Amino acid sequence: MSLNGFKACVLRTGGTNCDLETSIALEEVGIKAEIIHMNRIENKSLLDYHLVVFPGGFSYGDYVRAGAVWGKNVLVKLRIELERFIEEGRLVLGICNGFQVLVEAGILPGDGVSETPSAALANNSSARYECRWVWLRVENNETPFTMMMEKGEVLRIPVGHAEGRFLTRSEKDLEELKKNRQIVFRYVLPNGDCANGLYPFNPNGSTYDVAGICNRKGNVMGMMPHPERAFFGWQLVEWGKTPPERGDGRKIFESIVKYFRERIY
Amino acid sequence: MRLRVEVRLKPGHFDPEGDVTAKMLRDLGFPVTMVKTGKVYIVDVESDDREEALRLAEEMCRKLLANPVKDDYSLEVLPT
Amino acid sequence: MRLRVEVRLKPGHFDPEGDVTAKMLRDLGFPVTMVKTGKVYIVDVESDDREEALRLAEEMCRKLLANPVKDDYSLEVLPT
Amino acid sequence: MGLGISLERMRYLKQYFKERPPTDVELQMIGQTWSEHCFHNVFKGDVITDDGRLINSILKTYIMRSTKELDKDWCISVFEDNAGIIDFDKGYAVAAKVETHNHPSAVEPFGGAATGVGGVIRDILGVWGEPVALTDVLCFGPLETRYDELPPGVKHPRYLYRGVVAGIGSYGNNMGIPTVSGAVIFDKGYTGNVVVYCGCIGILPKDAYVRNTRRGDLAVLAGGRTGRDGIHGVTFASAELTEEAEELRSAVQIPNPIVEERLRRAILRIRDERLATGITDLGGGGLSCAAGEMAYRSKLGVDIELDMVPLKAPDMAPWEIWVSESQERMLLSVPEENLERVLEIFSEEDVEASVVGRFVETGRVRVFTRKTVVCDLDLVFLFNPPKVTRRARIPRLTPAWVDLKEPIDLAGEILTLLSDPNIRSKEDVIRTYDHEVRGCTVVKPLHGEEAGPSDAAVVKPLRDSWTGIVISCGVNPFYPDPYWMAAASIEEALRNNAAVGGRRVAILDNFVWGSPENEDNMGRLLKAVEACYDFSKALDTPFISGKDSLYNESPLGPVRPTLLVTGVGIIPDIRNVVTISLKEEGSRVYIIGSTKEELRGSAYFRLKGVDGGEVPKLDAKLSRSLINSLIRAVDEKLVLSCHDLSEGGLGVAAAEMVVASKNLGIELDLGKVPSNTARSDYVLFSESTSRFLVEVDGARWRRFEELFSGLPFSMVGRVARGIGLRIIDLKNGLHELSGSEIKKAWRGY
Numbered sequence A: 001m002s003l004n005g006f007k008a009c010v011l012r013t014g015g016t017n018c019d020l021e022t023s024i025a026l027e028e029v030g031i032k033a034e035i036i037h038m039n040r041i042e043n044k045s046l047l048d049y050h051l052v053v054f055p056g057g058f059s060y061g062d063y064v065r066a067g068a069v070w071g072k073n074v075l076v077k078l079r080i081e082l083e084r085f086i087e088e089g090r091l092v093l094g095i096c097n098g099f100q101v102l103v104e105a106g107i108l109p110g111d112g113v114s115e116t117p118s119a120a121l122a123n124n125s126s127a128r129y130e131c132r133w134v135w136l137r138v139e140n141n142e143t144p145f146t147m148m149m150e151k152g153e154v155l156r157i158p159v160g161h162a163e164g165r166f167l168t169r170s171e172k173d174l175e176e177l178k179k180n181r182q183i184v185f186r187y188v189l190p191n192g193d194c195a196n197g198l199y200p201f202n203p204n205g206s207t208y209d210v211a212g213i214c215n216r217k218g219n220v221m222g223m224m225p226h227p228e229r230a231f232f233g234w235q236l237v238e239w240g241k242t243p244p245e246r247g248d249g250r251k252i253f254e255s256i257v258k259y260f261r262e263r264i265y
Numbered sequence B, C: 001m002r003l004r005v006e007v008r009l010k011p012g013h014f015d016p017e018g019d020v021t022a023k024m025l026r027d028l029g030f031p032v033t034m035v036k037t038g039k040v041y042i043v044d045v046e047s048d049d050r051e052e053a054l055r056l057a058e059e060m061c062r063k064l065l066a067n068p069v070k071d072d073y074s075l076e077v078l079p080t
Numbered sequence D: 001m002g003l004g005i006s007l008e009r010m011r012y013l014k015q016y017f018k019e020r021p022p023t024d025v026e027l028q029m030i031g032q033t034w035s036e037h038c039f040h041n042v043f044k045g046d047v048i049t050d051d052g053r054l055i056n057s058i059l060k061t062y063i064m065r066s067t068k069e070l071d072k073d074w075c076i077s078v079f080e081d082n083a084g085i086i087d088f089d090k091g092y093a094v095a096a097k098v099e100t101h102n103h104p105s106a107v108e109p110f111g112g113a114a115t116g117v118g119g120v121i122r123d124i125l126g127v128w129g130e131p132v133a134l135t136d137v138l139c140f141g142p143l144e145t146r147y148d149e150l151p152p153g154v155k156h157p158r159y160l161y162r163g164v165v166a167g168i169g170s171y172g173n174n175m176g177i178p179t180v181s182g183a184v185i186f187d188k189g190y191t192g193n194v195v196v197y198c199g200c201i202g203i204l205p206k207d208a209y210v211r212n213t214r215r216g217d218l219a220v221l222a223g224g225r226t227g228r229d230g231i232h233g234v235t236f237a238s239a240e241l242t243e244e245a246e247e248l249r250s251a252v253q254i255p256n257p258i259v260e261e262r263l264r265r266a267i268l269r270i271r272d273e274r275l276a277t278g279i280t281d282l283g284g285g286g287l288s289c290a291a292g293e294m295a296y297r298s299k300l301g302v303d304i305e306l307d308m309v310p311l312k313a314p315d316m317a318p319w320e321i322w323v324s325e326s327q328e329r330m331l332l333s334v335p336e337e338n339l340e341r342v343l344e345i346f347s348e349e350d351v352e353a354s355v356v357g358r359f360v361e362t363g364r365v366r367v368f369t370r371k372t373v374v375c376d377l378d379l380v381f382l383f384n385p386p387k388v389t390r391r392a393r394i395p396r397l398t399p400a401w402v403d404l405k406e407p408i409d410l411a412g413e414i415l416t417l418l419s420d421p422n423i424r425s426k427e428d429v430i431r432t433y434d435h436e437v438r439g440c441t442v443v444k445p446l447h448g449e450e451a452g453p454s455d456a457a458v459v460k461p462l463r464d465s466w467t468g469i470v471i472s473c474g475v476n477p478f479y480p481d482p483y484w485m486a487a488a489s490i491e492e493a494l495r496n497n498a499a500v501g502g503r504r505v506a507i508l509d510n511f512v513w514g515s516p517e518n519e520d521n522m523g524r525l526l527k528a529v530e531a532c533y534d535f536s537k538a539l540d541t542p543f544i545s546g547k548d549s550l551y552n553e554s555p556l557g558p559v560r561p562t563l564l565v566t567g568v569g570i571i572p573d574i575r576n577v578v579t580i581s582l583k584e585e586g587s588r589v590y591i592i593g594s595t596k597e598e599l600r601g602s603a604y605f606r607l608k609g610v611d612g613g614e615v616p617k618l619d620a621k622l623s624r625s626l627i628n629s630l631i632r633a634v635d636e637k638l639v640l641s642c643h644d645l646s647e648g649g650l651g652v653a654a655a656e657m658v659v660a661s662k663n664l665g666i667e668l669d670l671g672k673v674p675s676n677t678a679r680s681d682y683v684l685f686s687e688s689t690s691r692f693l694v695e696v697d698g699a700r701w702r703r704f705e706e707l708f709s710g711l712p713f714s715m716v717g718r719v720a721r722g723i724g725l726r727i728i729d730l731k732n733g734l735h736e737l738s739g740s741e742i743k744k745a746w747r748g749y
């Protein structure tokens, strides 16, 4: 049993490949993480966990579309449980492919679950895979995932994806997201100013430089950058003379713990 | 009934795969100016009714095969 | 001239993407017995000659777009 | 395509088949097993030289001998299995393997390169290793080559470049293994023969390394299905690339990284539960080679039922199934009592697995289809064909005088070199590879805020150990003397490793050469392997694995002979790694090693179009002392940043350190450089070996100097703020470059 008694279910399926490092990040902040294959999810109840994580990778080889097959698979296998899970205010985090899954499953940006996605993570405008460290600005620090951050704070976290260009159905949908404070992270310049689509600061051409969003309630979040790769100081791209203690990605995991601590289950 | 579903990016959307294919074809010496890509699914459904089959295909696109935010699709019943 | 190239797996050939798609569609409740996948390329070539354009497309398939071990292809000139 | 069997071996074969004619399945199996690719005929055969020597196996005589004589207790398995295995930390070992996939990449660049990565990953899985990092070294013709320079059958370098890079990235990214290190080289000598090296590093608990196939164990084939792709890949690997190359696309395997990703999961679970007695990957020769080798090395026989093999395409002939090189397949030997659990794990990971046969005591390989025997061969016969003999003419490099006027504008020369395709940033390639996945990458290929070029990559594979694996490479195909070329490549791999703090380096050799039937090619090869013995011994660095790809011939002639040396070192605490970016204003900059007039084959001479003078030579004893002192300095935390001097010499190395730094630059006094030349351009661009540029803590430089006392070194300048490079030449002339000029030249933007 971990320090806090908080439990996370890190889901995986064929092609998932960031489950291990994501679990390590969770364990480091005291959340017990269990990696569970979708093939064995039937024997489990999501409601035994406080947090469900969809980690990065290439689920189902990106067949059909990145995240599409796993997204639907989640609906088929977990829909009722997951709706209740979200309803109860437990947390769902999707990273990279996990974000694509949440969008394809219609869990983000909507509320609850819908059968047709209302957003998309399309091909990068650079037409290629992009592995680089980006600057992220915290737009909303009142979600369970960002409570340990300042609003407007700039984080250093890497991305690694070929399909991360966030698109909404319409301008109106985007306005809705802004109004509801659902935009959590945006790609910015090193000084914190908007990237305004400028490559490579906005690495994929995302609308409104969106890097991560949450649902209206704030307890489901998806993001393209990989916080688990910026968790330990030694993972960072620049150290100075010695590695710093911690990376910015850690704040997401620490926020989750804080949220759990402050909320009584 | 056999259906043919073709999914293509909506007009105006980036098609990096198409761009890369065009470049590679040009590198091979072909006088190619543009390539757009799409996906085809040949789907056999258990239904003898043309209309129903098409309705099903439509729903498959909405639910899985296409993302309405970025994809268009076209449907066709194939002769068997 | 605008061409349409469709590349599909040879009959009988193992199609993992088709199988995954079929399974997913069935899980979503569709009465689907089989799915085969393929790709479409819409290619613009600098040529006004129909025959030449088709010959070029044929060559593109042999050299890049199709794999002779597993793929069949079909070509078509599109009206512009 | 024919089977490619020599006359002498034909006789040996006839002798064996006195009683009955061989079946097609047998002939195919023999063809695959005896191929250059699988059997290493040249490296294991005899060589007769024009100076009257007979060498029995250059692999044993040179490469393996040095390892044997060095006799390191940290070498766990060398030259035997799919990969070399060395000791690591906390009961774990590191496995390493590097392969080439040149021919497939030449006809089908995406698929060829991708399956190259897939294959080398399976080599690591094939020793029960968990892959943790990938490397790739790629050589292409110049991207600006004109179409009318290309003979039929030779694809444009740009096409190959795009396809190969995409193929490598796709496979590694999809599998979630970071591609952390490599090189990209452009030269006319690769226009007809693209070179694609793929390497993989893995980690395994030492006691999980099981190789103990027993009689009665079942042969379990797992992973992708068997198809018509990649048939005759091994014979193709030694074929000349001609006009029919198009038709050879069918010999290239079709990649599916997702199948391999699932396979990896299953294999590692089977390993952790210790359920299998043996494992090997299906590579060249497919099932025929894997099953045959596994039985032979366990001194057993094997019976295989082809009907049990899951197929991708209907109606495959038995021989096609037997030799198909379809990807993503592994063969395991499993005791009957563990079978159920093994199949359960495979099914949980969505991996198809079937029992296809059994290991038996016969000493034969027997293949059945529909209950009839289609192949029945004695394994001793199969694995002991007559040796091949090659002739070698020892090369003698003709001396040439250099006629080159000393340029006035040294700064301009530096900028030109920085933008040379072989020196400038490879960002376009590197960023399309995920080098951060697994979250273990400490030193990245492009490191720091300013993304400077690292000398080596460092990964931290274990959660509860600070020890890191240091991965580097050395490759110098432009030095025209094969002996010193090999020496320089070995030392470069060590130098790059040491530059970030790596030590206890094991090395891997990968030869890419033209046809060994040509006596000059063979002579050059011989000189290169001689150097491999001499310098791996003298530098105290054992070879643990390697591979040769000979017969790289095209209508444009043979490939530029290329030896890649991959270095795998360790650093006891990754928090002490040294990177290339300058850290502190005012700190001292030292050059280590001595600079000589050694520019033959250098980037500078190639740029100027001159050939002559001396190639860089290597004093192994000196090199060892310098590297040892450097490592001590690193461990005592005296070194703030470091870069080795290689292509483009001091000028380029200093500029690259500036590229990596934010607002910091270097003041450099060429007069202080220990050298034997009076020309400033030679001091700047010589490629003498064993040299480093080191930034040393301003307060503790005395200790640093103490560590190097008696060795050639000198303080050559200081780190300064707000400048790029400020160079004082031998005549007291000043040459200046701003940081942004340097960055723009190197990055291209």
Ligand SMILES: Nc1ncnc2c1ncn2[C@@H]1O[C@H](COP(=O)(O)OP(=O)(O)O)[C@@H](O)[C@H]1O
Pocket: D037, D038, D040, D043, D059, D063, D078, D079, D080, D081, D082, D083, D084, D123, D283, D284, D509, D511, D543, D544, D545, D546, D547, D548
């Ligand atoms: N040129 C070479 N130099 C050093 N070692 C070699 C060379 N060729 C083969 N080996 C060694 O022989 C063993 C078998 O190699 P290889 O035939 O490539 O295995 P596989 O086909 O299973 O990948 C490996 O350990 C490899 O390191």
Ligand SMILES: [Mg+2]
Pocket: D082, D122, D123, D281, D283
């Ligand atoms: Mg192998």
